Amino acid sequence: MHQSTEGFTTHPYDDDHLHEECGVFGVFGAAQASAMAALGLHALQHRGQEAAGITSFDGREFHTHRAMGHVAGNFDRPEVIDALPGQIALGHNRYSTTGETALRNVQPLYAELASGGFAVAHNGNLSNASRLRRDLIRRGSIFQSTSDTETIIHLVATSNYRTLLDKFIDALKQVEGAYSLIALTREGMLAVRDPLGVRPLVLGKLNEAWILASETVALDVVGAQFVRSLDPGELIVITDKGLVSHRPFEPQRPRPCIFEQVYFSRPDSxxxxxxxxxxxxxxxxxxxxxxxxxxxxxxxxxxxxxxxxxxxxxxxxxxxxxxxxxxxxxxxxxxxxxxxxxxxxxxxxxxxxxxxxxxxxxxxxxxxxxxxxxxxxxxxxxxxxxxxxxxxxxxxxxxxxxxxxxxxxxxxxxxxxxxxxxxxxxxxxxxxxxxxxxxxxxxxxxxxxxxxxxxxxxxxxxxxGDYPTRLTDQEDADLPDQLSLLAERVA
Incomplete structure (x- = not known):
């Protein structure tokens, strides 16, 4: 059974359902952006009830608050929101599929790169994260969490490309699996959906502010207008100059998750x-x-x-x-x-x-x-x-x-x-x-x-059983059993 903290366990009825990993919510260019992010996370609470976090940027510094448990009780206190100033904010609800249940795995994850602060929130799962992690550790990377999301940060940090955008694209081209993620930098906000579009990500507008969310219901709650869904493989960059769309990946036939329709998404999305x-x-x-x-x-x-x-x-x-x-x-x-x-x-x-x-x-x-x-x-x-x-x-x-x-x-x-x-x-x-x-x-x-x-x-x-991508980590895990069977046959 999936264990939580403080002597609690997932309720027996919930434990027999499939659980989405998380929900993401981003705000660019709005007063009290962190308060808006908290409202958005409330609307996405069903996507992850284990932990929540918000990172904001006030033009000079990044501010982060992460906590175990629901959004309510952690982000409904004025002193918490006041400690997250700025017109840019990134929020995340977590239900873990990789990594232990611990505060160090709660997102957004933040790191100081050569280009400055970098925060990332991720919905999905990288099916080659373990292999990438082993390679990065051999090259000297020091991981602070057990989350597959941190792999992306290290790939960005170690990329040989010059600009942060190119480093980010280089990192994403090395990962397999599903991801809809939002990154917060000093220059602005990056948002991307994997080439198959397995996990959802939508774009909205509230006056002059841009809003990103895992589901449309989060746009409704903050009063934003739905603009469109990000296309599979699309990467958008939002700065003070506006929004620019990039298509850095080879086009593939989309394969969005059908279980979003069955269970994961809120019915009013x-x-x-x-x-x-x-x-x-x-x-x-x-x-x-x-x-x-x-x-x-x-x-x-x-x-x-x-x-x-x-x-x-x-x-x-x-x-x-x-x-x-x-x-x-x-x-x-x-x-x-x-x-x-x-x-x-x-x-x-x-x-x-x-x-x-x-x-x-x-x-x-x-x-x-x-x-x-x-x-x-x-x-x-x-x-x-x-x-x-x-x-x-x-x-x-x-x-x-x-x-x-x-x-x-x-x-x-x-x-x-x-x-x-x-x-x-x-x-x-x-x-x-x-x-x-x-x-x-x-x-x-x-x-x-x-x-x-x-x-x-x-x-x-x-x-x-028709998996749309290679399952590298699963293949690695199965290899010892396959070799053992082969040895038995040879013997």
């Missing part, structure tokens, strides 16, 4: 001009067409399953009901001494609405099944509350492969769909029937005709 909420409703409607069942009501696992459940109910004609009530005041629970108390702690977050579901046949809608432990507990809770039948419908295909692009995914041996057939999963979870949306159905819900084997429109590797 737009992803490439498409309402995430409407897409999730269409996913539910596709599920109703692909996997119909006779039932009395459609019940979501709140909150992530709710839009798909509404779509399923509307398409099937089965009434939508809140058969499970979620408490929004429970994020983490103390580690309890016994199994009985720990089980009761699970019900702090979700509880069956007994008056609605007793004696009823339920279609239970969830966004995904990862380890399956949450599904088992929810189904057991519903049956104990008197549900006559429980039919589970899942708004994503079976998750059979790990993600290496900035999503906290268990190793494949712990993914339920990688170890069991659908029938075996049905028995394990304890439902009367189980069905997942097909990969083509998921694509149709996003507005595509279906998945083309020759030209997939999204990164869907967690479902298909």
């Amino acid at each position: 737009f992803d490439h001009g498409v309402s995430v909420y409407q897409t999730r409703k269409r996913i539910g409607a596709e599920l109703a067409t692909e996997a119909p069942v006779e039932a009395d009501m459609v019940v979501p696992v709140p909150d992530s399953g709710t839009p798909a459940a509404i779509g399923y109910a509307q398409a099937s004609g089965i009434p939508f009901e809140l058969g499970i009530i979620r408490s929004h005041y429970v994020g983490r629970t103390f580690i309890q001494p016994g199994d009985q108390i720990r089980h009761l702690g699970v019900k702090l977050k979700h509880n069956a609405n007994r008056a609605m579901i007793q004696g009823q046949r339920l279609v239970l809608i969830d966004d995904s099944v990862v380890r399956g432990t949450t599904s088992v507990k929810i189904v057991q809770m519903l049956r104990e509350a008197g549900a006559r039948e429980v039919h589970l419908r899942v708004a994503s295909p079976p998750t059979r492969h790990s993600c290496f692009y900035g999503v906290d995914t268990p190793e494949r041996s712990k993914l339920l769909a990688a170890q069991m057939t659908i029938a075996e999963m049905q028995d394990y979870i304890g439902v009367d029937s189980l069905a997942f949306i097909s990969i083509d159905g998921l694509y149709r819900a996003t507005g595509e005709p279906g998945r083309s084997a020759n030209a997939p429109q999204y990164c869907d590797a967690c479902f298909t």
